[in-house]
Amino acid sequence: MYKIKSILYLIPLGICLAAAGCKIPQIVPANENKTMPGSYGFNTDTANSATGDWHSFFTDKNLVSLIDTALKNNQELKITLQELEIAKNEVQVKKGALLPAVGVKAGAGLEKVGRYTSQGAGDASTEIAPGKETPDPLGDFNIGAYAKWEVDIWKKLRTAKKAALTRYLSTIEGKNFLLTNLIAEVANSYYELLALDNQLAVVKENIGLQKSAMDIVKIQKEAARTTELAVQKFQAELYKSQSLEFEILQKIKETENRINLLLGRYPQEITRDEAGFLNQNPTVVHTGIPSQLLASRPDVKQAELELAAAKLDVKAARAEFYPSFDISAGLGFQAFKPSYLFRTPESLLYSLAGDLASPLINRNAIKAEFKSASARQLQAMYNYERTILNAYLEVSTSLSSISNLEKNYDLKTRQVDALNKSIEASNDLFRSARADYFEVLMTQRDALEAKLELIETKKDQLSAVTLIYRNVGGGWK
Template identity: 60%
Template structure:
């Protein structure tokens, strides 16, 4: 009769565990589709500028020194390095979860049981080693080792550890992506600083020309060839140029401070060769093929690793529906007298137990975790696809920008030459009273604006040259 009951309950338990393991909620999963076009501009050349080290790409010694300082001192980068350490510690913690846990334990205590109780009466009639009665009060001493282990039948713990490893690698790629951005931001700020230096030099040259022109106009007014209005117009234009130089000086200060901030130091002068700006020519770019972005760009690799980790998270959440098997064991010595602890086998104790458990009713929390893990996996898929798409678009935009800026620079250079020549012509015509003073002023202003635009185009060219290197995934290796 009892044997039938035991068999019945064991059968019920196995049926319950089987039902628990098989009745999983239905979720929707999606695989990433990182397909990219075959080329950027019908070229299949696999030579890629991103393979160059930043030391070989940026040859200006002043810029190289600034980048090197930033890579050592930038606070945001150092914060990211600590995040890598945190992720590494998470891997260590996950690894320890699926290994047996062993510990030592020691304990002591004292117990006085009332004599007129069942336990007290039994102790009173118990003899220890002959006629000696059990001591009262009863002391207790124990020393031993114990171990616990969850058997990773469904690879739940191993998958959690693998997911932690992938996230650690993801933080490394995140650091590489930050290095790429830091190198590019430093280079762009440096070229912007050189452009501002050149704009300031042009303004000062223009101030000298306008001062000379103002003296001529004053002389002509005394000769009654022009009116006071012409003098005031020339004077106003000169004052405008003088005020403009202070605006540029403020931008120079802010740009220097931004560079110093990136370098992790307090404001100080930035060593640079401003005269070399006009001779800067963007280097040749080899974009390779789009599929190389999957290998070169740290943000793409980071998104890929996050996707792989999220898939493992789904497996870990799924394993929570299955029965878990735990094993506990212990061995040691226990006695009421310390002198008896070493007597074996009387004082020897050991224990070995196993338990199996599975959720059966009210699994809402487990289901919620499973649904959330799957939703995060879908998010990771879309994030990965978006990152790949964004990488391709960035490269395509920068390639087009480099091409258009090159053509624009050539035209603006010719425009500056024409307007520079027109300044001399307008001055000569004005001296001979064949041109109005407004024509002289407008010609000077147009020439100044065209020189500014030429410098802006040049710095945009250099920024595009920096940004294409960043977009291709260069700068971190």
């Protein structure tokens, strides 16, 4: 009882010593700015496509199958899931620090004291009746339980546990953000593959037209209606198109392998249906209002949780300036002979102690850690504000891209139609010697480039829709 009262007297004494030793720094609040514009321009629709399931957004069954496989096998996603487990275990570590450390121990030893040491001389001078001398060497046997507990007076340990829990929740949002990016990356690579397939078909068709034109030029040369120069020009243009065919084939292989990497499997053919690619209508995406990004974008929620954890770290670092109070206790048996070990009360031992420690002089390390925690808090605040700004700008850019690509695609379609008609006209004029070979070559080249650009624009349209779906926070639910 006397020891317990002494411990209680030490607590206010330690607090007074800590307060006298140095002034504890104040926490500088990190007030983040969450304000956002009320709309993305003129769009004030509150409907948000991010609230739906991604299966209902993507309608191509081959693409859906690829995404499902990626969500099961992607190695980067599996790595992130293990990071989630690590963060969960860190919460358990911090939670365990709040509880007493309890254990059991047992030991055996033997000690022989030198005759001419202070202890040996003292033992020899003691008058002990014959047969009752202290054994030499002297044994030491013990068994018992012990406990140690840091009393969390200043909520330092509880704050650290809460910070770890917040970071675990942040890791979950990081996993969700990876899901949205993975789905978008698979979809964009799939659309790129379809575009390459269509470009390859256009090039092959153009090669056929060039071969037909080449045959006409050769016939006209034999009839002395044109020269060898025209033949070589047509031949060079044919070689260029054939070379482009192999470039596209290589790009197809690279894109297939990129998709296979995302799907976590070795190279194999990607099942797809390239027919009707140019007739695909992009899915309409409802962006909602900007403030919905705070709840729908996983990266925004992750940055918010990281900021909350950083604020808790500052509180835990500030608590290091206060005294720490530890309680230790032990209960067991100890004797110099095994047969005496469990004799009570002679072999019984117990202890109870309280330690109050407060840094008074060398506080530089604690100050440095507090300053570092404060700096990390400001970093997290700026990162949160930057993430919100980036999210808004990404959606705004995607909306502009979709609008401009729609107009661009309409004009490209008209250009291709006009050039297709010009090819027929140039061929007819060339046969009747009313147009030279250079006009035919340029018309075919312009038509090929326009068709390839039309396919590329369609791919950009589909990719832009996928990106805005990701940018508003869709795909992870």
